[in-house]
Structures are given as structure tokens and as C-alpha cells.
Amino acid sequence: MKIQNTVEKYYGFILVIISALAFISLFLLLPLFGLDEVEGNAKGNYLSFCIICFLVVGSFLAYYIYQYVYYKRVKLTEVQEVKLEGIDTWFRMIGFNIKVKVGIFEEIKEVNTKHVFFVGEISVNKVDDFAGKIAKVGYNKKRDEWIVIDVLKQE
Numbered sequence: 001m002k003i004q005n006t007v008e009k010y011y012g013f014i015l016v017i018i019s020a021l022a023f024i025s026l027f028l029l030l031p032l033f034g035l036d037e038v039e040g041n042a043k044g045n046y047l048s049f050c051i052i053c054f055l056v057v058g059s060f061l062a063y064y065i066y067q068y069v070y071y072k073r074v075k076l077t078e079v080q081e082v083k084l085e086g087i088d089t090w091f092r093m094i095g096f097n098i099k100v101k102v103g104i105f106e107e108i109k110e111v112n113t114k115h116v117f118f119v120g121e122i123s124v125n126k127v128d129d130f131a132g133k134i135a136k137v138g139y140n141k142k143r144d145e146w147i148v149i150d151v152l153k154q155e
Contacts, residue, residue, distance in 0.1 A: 084133055100146065135149070135152060
């Protein structure tokens with residue numbers, strides 16, 4: 001499967017991490033089989049703890065699966081090449097300020113891309129791989145957002 005855009009890549013990466021957490025949380029159930037009936041109250045408390053953990057991890061897993069599938073199928077319009085120059089931050093996530101041509105008269109408008117870029121070694125979409133480069137971007141009309149598709153090959 002080919003990655004369609006940077007947002008799909010981001011949600012796929014997070015989905016792998018959440019899936020690993022879900023798999024690890026399955027091991028929380030193992031002590032349940034070792035508790036005997038004398039510790040009935042402790043077994044009930046532990047079971048309640050496990051259920052809460054599964055609900056939390058499960059809700060994150062469901063959210064990221066939905067987002068991943070959505071961005072895998074998204075149809076981007078107004079695809080164009082732009083230079084990724086300015087940086088816009090939101091918490092620890094980074095987006096780019098770009099100038100795009102919109103509408104019938106190709107009016108130049110300054111917009112921000114979706115914040116799916118990071119600084120760090122253990123991450124996808126590293127800012128250094130995108131900043132200052134020419135990239136292909138597209139518009140997601142349904143969610144009113146600009147998405148970086150990929151950096152164009154530079155010589």
C-alpha cells in the first residue's frame with residue numbers, strides 16, 4: 001500500500017503505537033488467572049481496572065483507526081506545488097504557512113497545513129525533511145484543511 005499523504009502517514013504511525021499499547025495491555029489480564037477465590041475482592045478490583053484500561057485504549061484505537069481510514073480515502077482537490085516556508089505550531093505539533101491559489105480567479109491566499117510534523121528522532125514527518133522545500137499540497141474540502149502530500153524530488 002502506498003502512503004497517500006503526510007496525514008495518513010501520521011495516523012498510521014500513531015495507530016501502530018496505540019496497537020502496541022493495546023497488545024501490551026492484554027498482559028494485564030494474565031494475573032487474573034493466578035488470583036484464587038480467597039482474594040475475591042482483589043480480583044474484582046483488578047478486573048475493574050482492566051476494563052477501564054481496555055475502554056481507554058480501545059477508544060483511542062477506534063479514533064485512530066477511523067482517522068487513518070478517512071485520510072487513506074480522502075480526495076484532495078486544488079493540488080498544487082508550494083514552498084513550505086513559515087512554521088505554525090500547535091502544542092508540540094507543527095504545520096506550515098503556505099501561499100496557495102484558490103478559486104476560479106486563482107486568488108493567492110495564505111493558509112496553514114494540517115499540524116502533523118514533528119521535531120525529534122522517534123517521529124514521522126520530521127520538520128527537517130519538509131521545511132524550505134517545494135511540496136505538493138491538496139485541499140480537503142470536507143474538513144476545510146490543506147494537506148501536504150509529499151516533497152517533490154530535488155536535484
